[in-house]
Amino acid sequence: MIRIAIDAMGGDHGPEVTIAGLQKVVERRPDVRFLIFGRDERVRPVLDKYPRVAEVSEFTHCEISVRMDDKPSQALRQGRWKSSMWKSIEAVKTGDADVCVSAGNTGALMAMSKFCLRTMASIERPAIAAIWPTVRGESVVLDVGATIGADAHQLIDFAILGSAMARAIFAIERPSVGLLNVGVEEIKGQEEVREAGRLLRVSNLKTMDYHGFVEGDDIGLGSVDVVVTEGFAGNIALKTAEGTAKQIGEYLRAAMSRTVMSKIGYVLARDAFNRLREKMDVRKINGGVFLGLNGIVVKSHGGTDDEGFAAAVELGYDMGRSRLIDGIRKELEAFHGRDGKRRGTTDVDTATDEE
């Protein structure tokens, strides 16, 4: 049985979408249980419409909801201890839930997650990992937005976190890992990236197959199972890929509706186009995973629909089932040594709005 804490109030639409998403999950994963947090008068009426969800859920009323435009510091000040976002994260900390899912605002969710769960020993900053569809299947890409800049040791931490996640959800024993760079030669790129490459090569970890540098086009081609980068470049890569997919979709639509022949062709090939659309559907890959904390938090897109929220919850399900945290802890210990404390604890109390 996998227990998932749900911040029902997160996202642009709140319970109407999040609870409807849970309905889809419960149809597909019968051994799931939900701990739902939110405002009574908003959540109860929706739960009444989805009795199958209500059946496997425990609901807790929370007075406060974090707004989508709250700054992280504001959310922490007003929502700590009592908001639906906080309560759902706390359920992971207390062990009541295996994982937490929220479509609430990223900055607030990250600030609260850090404050409540704390970073794992030896991890300086958590990362957000995305599942990226590729020609070969799927890859894990991190960090896609929690950090701005990362030194060599942080990049190595990301490699360990990402390979643990890849092992958990792709069932690959020794995932291949690449460092994102502007060229594949060892002399190229940022000093931090080159240093991380040198360290990964000499340490020859048992838990990952370090492949070397990869470039932007390697991500979509699926050259490696895990792509490691700092959050600025990672976020720009992710958004650029989304933009390119939308752009090509526009081109395709325009081309297919131009002549009578192309319209007939479109009708005949409709199944093929539907398959393509499904492949390109960002809802299906919705969900960024916060890694490096003492618990798993999944962030769903705020603007997603029920299908997208369900995908994020199912990603959380897979991560919860894999006992990911235990695995990561072992690998970090193996790499950093028993004590684990490399550079003190993290700066959880200084959560600023820049993140």
Next chain:
Amino acid sequence: MIRIAIDAMGGDHGPEVTIAGLQKVVERRPDVRFLIFGRDERVRPVLDKYPRVAEVSEFTHCEISVRMDDKPSQALRQGRWKSSMWKSIEAVKTGDADVCVSAGNTGALMAMSKFCLRTMASIERPAIAAIWPTVRGESVVLDVGATIGADAHQLIDFAILGSAMARAIFAIERPSVGLLNVGVEEIKGQEEVREAGRLLRVSNLKTMDYHGFVEGDDIGLGSVDVVVTEGFAGNIALKTAEGTAKQIGEYLRAAMSRTVMSKIGYVLARDAFNRLREKMDVRKINGGVFLGLNGIVVKSHGGTDDEGFAAAVELGYDMGRSRLIDGIRKELEAFHGRDGKRRGTTDVDTATDEE
């Protein structure tokens, strides 16, 4: 009449591709003249096959060819003063050519261009600008790989360089300019990017319409005419977009060949698919422009074919015709003041292989 210096030996295939590319240009731009540099025994036989190119060209034999895998320092040591790459850049310096085009290796071409042409007064480091196809048309994106990291002043220089290029080739009086960032809020992102944004907003330049921050997906959507970023993130964005386009091409091919119906649909809609392929054809947008030097150098992809090389040459043609350098000089003077010398001259003598 536009005079273009051609490094005929550059690229994976040499004169067979470059001269064949010139044939396409001369058919489309009758007022073009070429100064061709390369090894006699390689270039002459190909020129004999393209009499129309030979007719409008002046050929100069060069003993040395820079190899595709030469390091920048190596290329400078061996190829300075006498290689076909050097000679074609030098033709721009002497004023014999309006612009230079080479498909040779990027590092060597940049090192030689800096050494020969020097950076413009007030410009610290040159940038490589790419033309990016968008839903709305085309945008200029820079830097896509000449720099690693940039401070606020360099980002502003890139904004000035990019908007001058956009004005030249898109014929827009006051191009819109966006700074690439991980969010559109003013509090987000790298300190350098935020500082550049503040400066661009207060200086309110006549020659550009500063739009604010843009994200990765804004590039393909064409939200602004000019996207400004440092070279690490810019290169990763460019390569990621290329990878995503290839990936979707793969999906489409697989989807269309799956069933008899989809195959028939494909045949009927073949014109539409050809249009789409043309839109996605990277050869048509081949050509990175080195900006910030006292002369225009266009870098073609090394592995391109004659059509791709022709596109790079035609980009050079458009840039040469627009008297771009004079325009940029005026704008930099207007922004930095008459003297122009902000922080000494550039480090041309310390060209290293990291670039």
